[in-house]
Amino acid sequence: MFHHLTRVMPAEVIPVQDAVGRVTAVPTPAPHNLPTFRRSTMDGYAVRAADTYGASESLPAFLQVIGEVPMGKPASITLGIGQAALVHTGGMIPETADAVVQIEHTQTISQSQLIIHNSQLFPYEIEVFRAVAIGQNVLQIGEDVHQGSEILPAGHWLRPQDLGGLLALGITEIAVTRRPRVGILATGDEVVPPQQSAGPGQIRDINSYTVGGQVQQAGGIPIYGGIIPDNFAALLAAAEHMLAAADMLVMSAGSSVSVRDMTVEVMNGLGQPGVLLHGVATRPGKPTIVGVVDGKPVIGLPGNPVSAMIQFDMFGTPAIYRLQGIQMAPRRGLVWAQLTQNIASESGREDYIPARLTDGEVGMLATPVFGKSNLIYTLVNADGLIKVPLNKGGLLAGEWVEVRLF
């Protein structure tokens, strides 16, 4: 079936903030580096790392704080030897600095200086109790994403973190594939609309609406065509009419063999190539009829509601994904997966490690995606989060872990 499904919905441009659950129509390159400037990951002091070398509790380094980098402003301070600048988390690092000392590892020389911080009465002196390496506590330019790299491929199902990744780069509109319109017809002489009371021998149409719900969950728009009489001409006319107005057609057949056979005839009467697959060996599920007409998927479902939903999940949902150009079906929920490498963690704390999921020999494999937690792309590149339980000092490769899809 999918061999014949080469048609992908045309694109439309929508605001990124409305794009959760939509599918990218084209690949997106990064228009610039992220971050665009060197940022502190801590509240502390921007320093020249060399000035802290050898510093310890017993032998602190002394530095002169000559100013503060205000949030949201360029770091215009120039540091000389032995000088530092007060900097906040997310603040810019002065060009002459190459590391940040955490505020917790410093002490101002006198108590009164603590007040001076807020009054910006510079300069004042601090003691530094730990050495920092070059680049420590600093996000480098392009560390989140490099200019020109592909941040999202075409056919990507957009999640909240993807919106963040786009907006961080100033991309506020995105080309997504249109949501496919899926026509749904019910047949069966015993079937009456749900709002009607069902007499002896009659049942209400529910397959139109369970399948309609599945269509919505897959990203499509259901178009309900109602119940069509069990005769070839009526069903063919209704199917032709619906197929012209929709991007995909689903016929929920009555339960009897004759009606099912009619669905095959109707599908072949609609156009080329028509029926591609008739009957699948699963339980539950009487034979489902799968076809393509003029590039549009056409599916004939069995009448019983459980089979109809399961078969739609197997053929209809992937077809709607395909129409949207989805390259990889979205995963949801909690999964257990086997860890591919060790993860260190501190006891007394619950850790969440972004991870990428792949299919393993038995079940799934979880590969941690390491990266600073400020980087939105650690989540853009992950399928979920590995939970390292409280009071567990890390996890070992080969261990089964719980991954919360995200």
Next chain:
Amino acid sequence: MFHHLTRVMPAEVIPVQDAVGRVTAVPTPAPHNLPTFRRSTMDGYAVRAADTYGASESLPAFLQVIGEVPMGKPASITLGIGQAALVHTGGMIPETADAVVQIEHTQTISQSQLIIHNSQLFPYEIEVFRAVAIGQNVLQIGEDVHQGSEILPAGHWLRPQDLGGLLALGITEIAVTRRPRVGILATGDEVVPPQQSAGPGQIRDINSYTVGGQVQQAGGIPIYGGIIPDNFAALLAAAEHMLAAADMLVMSAGSSVSVRDMTVEVMNGLGQPGVLLHGVATRPGKPTIVGVVDGKPVIGLPGNPVSAMIQFDMFGTPAIYRLQGIQMAPRRGLVWAQLTQNIASESGREDYIPARLTDGEVGMLATPVFGKSNLIYTLVNADGLIKVPLNKGGLLAGEWVEVRLF
């Protein structure tokens, strides 16, 4: 926090066909039995089971077929001893019949009779090669659901199969809780709107929109309040304004300590009880501030985007669920679970068995929900489907199985 969250959104009545992802406001009892009449699960003959006892290939039973039950019509035929009625899958069983013989286990006496079937030239005679027990191949009245039984509790997150369960009973409108409006404010002197270019020291607001996407996924409606200056009066005014118009408030703080402290003050300034929880031991995630004001959840998120999303997933999403009155958070995707009992299956076929998932000692437990595949409530009562792989003759209790959430 949840202790203080007693407020549930008021109800609104909507069409069932639009209710996927919404949450039931009240429990729903079944207005009548389902099915309302005895239905055949096979194409075949409605019979008196006793007439088939002892039948075999070598010693078939002979029955006289006296009529056909038309689909969607009452079964008005009265069977005498040794008589049968042609019946289709889903068709009504005559009152005097108590079982159905599959058409494959019968043969008409002469070849010409095969044509007679469609011409409805009754009576004709058949041979029956297998005995059937009373009730075999028959759906009993109320076998899917009994009149008066609770089909859905209040606080149930509606899935496509739930829609089917409701519509099958003629319930076309349902009371659901209103979708909570979630106000989102960003703060931080370094933060600029996504459509604006970010100068040195500045970053674009992305947390509003990643969290907004999470709000939508949880069933809420995000209301974007933009970026508020880092000062107490401005933030308090914006928060008061937003909280009056919304059912929940999220403040995405700047990254610095001072701004975080301000969020606490603002939250306490909004009303009672104010801040309930300040700081959570997880990674990533600087302290999140969680509070309730006049029954509305208020959450102060850390500035960094990864922490903000993870923390919102931990506190914000459950709060939105709670506002909707959800009793059990929805599960999605594929999970591995340990089977609680044996499942028989035929080799050469892929089986899907509806199953209920519960938490076990290690991971999840999957308990098969058995029932005929015509019964929508086998799916309503299941969390997912166990896949029995092709060419595997069943599964054993204790085995780990893949469950497709559904």
